[in-house]
Amino acid sequence: MTKLRVITALVLAPLMIFGIFFLPLKQFAIFIAVIATLGAWEWANIAGYRKNWSRVLYAAVMFICLYLTARFLKVNEQYLIYFLAVGTLWWAVAFALVKQYPGGTELWHARPIRALLGLCVLIPMWVGFMHLKQQPHSSLLIVYLMLIIWGADTGAYFAGRKWGKAKLAPNVSPGKSWAGFWGGFATSLLVAVAFLGYINSQIQAVDSRFALSFLLITVITAVVSVLGDLVESMMKRHRGIKDSSQLLPGHGGVLDRIDSMASAVPVFAFCMLIFNWGLSA
Template sequence: MFKERVLTALVLAPLMIVGIFFLPLKQFAIFIAAIATIGAWEWANIAGYQKNWSRILYAVVVFVALYISARFLKVHEEYLIYYLGAGTLWWVVAFALVKQYPGGTDIWAARPIRALLGLCVLIPMWVGFMHLKTQPHSSLLIVYVMLIVWGADTGAYFAGRKWGNSKLAPHVSPGKSWAGFWGGLATTMVVALIFAACIDRWVDPMSVQEVLVLMAITVVTMVISVLGDLVESMMKRHRGIKDSSSLLPGHGGVLDRIDSMAAAVPVFSFFMLVFDWGLAG
């Protein structure tokens, strides 16, 4: 299993590096849309659509929705904040669903509802990535969101192993603890301070207010990234499956790798717009 995880990571890492740092905007849009479409094929299974034709149909629906969104936002850029706002609002609703679980499943147990929730995850993710890609120093911003997610995961792992007695969401993900949550939060705060210091020195001088805004956005993004993982775990637990698919040997499916990013990216992008925060070109 470990060998499979390493080999898969060695293949995926260069693909992500090329996608983030070297693809022009249009090709990057297709790259992220491809990831979202594969994720949609997996989400269809999580939603309860087991036949391959129905999963492919759902993936096509998501791809078409992304294409329509791209065409619409190209003409009506002012609606970007509404797309991202709706995506952020979904995670507020998702928090309530996770908190109630295993109760409250009657609200979302129907397959069409779970399919609709997939759109709430995948479309804002794509829109968020595209917003980041159009910003000055876009690669730095995308990598920073990844560092928030990885910092949260890494801090949670070590703190959880050391002090993880009190469970964060025992009915959803028994392995997660409150100690892990606070450890992840502390780690992301350190990441944010290092990132701000590096940006201030080498990219764009930052005022104290800008650093504080960055810290606030980071905290919210980190919390939502944890929620993204919990939501997928809840859906898989309800469905009775361990992984979203077996596409990535040793890692499960694409959704199993991007669940936290799918939550973090639109939220980070939304609050960038709300606070009018960004890096100067």
């Protein structure tokens, strides 16, 4: 299993690096749309659509929704913030669902409702990525966002192993602990401080307002990234499956790799807008 995980990671990492650093906006949009569409194929199974044709149909609907979103935002850019606001609001609702699980499942037990929730997860992720891609130093911003997510995940793993007794959400993901949460939180803050130093020395002077906004955005994003993982775990537990699919040998499915990203990306992009924060060109 470890060998498979390593081989798969060695294939995926260069693909992600190439997509982030070398693809122009249009090709990058397609690249992220393909990832979201594969995630949609898996979400259909999580939603309860077991037949292959229904999963393919759901994935096709997702791709069409992404295309229509792209066309709409191209001529109505002022509505971008509303797409991101809806995505952020969904994660606030998701927090409530995770908190009361296994109660409250009657609200989202129906397959069409769970299918609709997949749109709320994946479309804002795509919109958030497109916003980041159009910013100055876009590749750096996307890499930083991934470092927040990976930092939170890695810090949680090691802190949880050493001190993880009190469970974070035992009914949803018994392996997650409060110690892991705080370990991941601290790791993300360390990444933020290091990144601030890099910005100050290589890109622009950092004042107190810039630093405070940046740290606040990081804190919010790190917390929400954990929620993305918990929501997918909750949906899989309700459906009675361990992995979203076996598309990525040793890693499970695409959703198992992007669940934290799906929550972090739109929230990070939304916070950039409402805090009027960004890097100078």
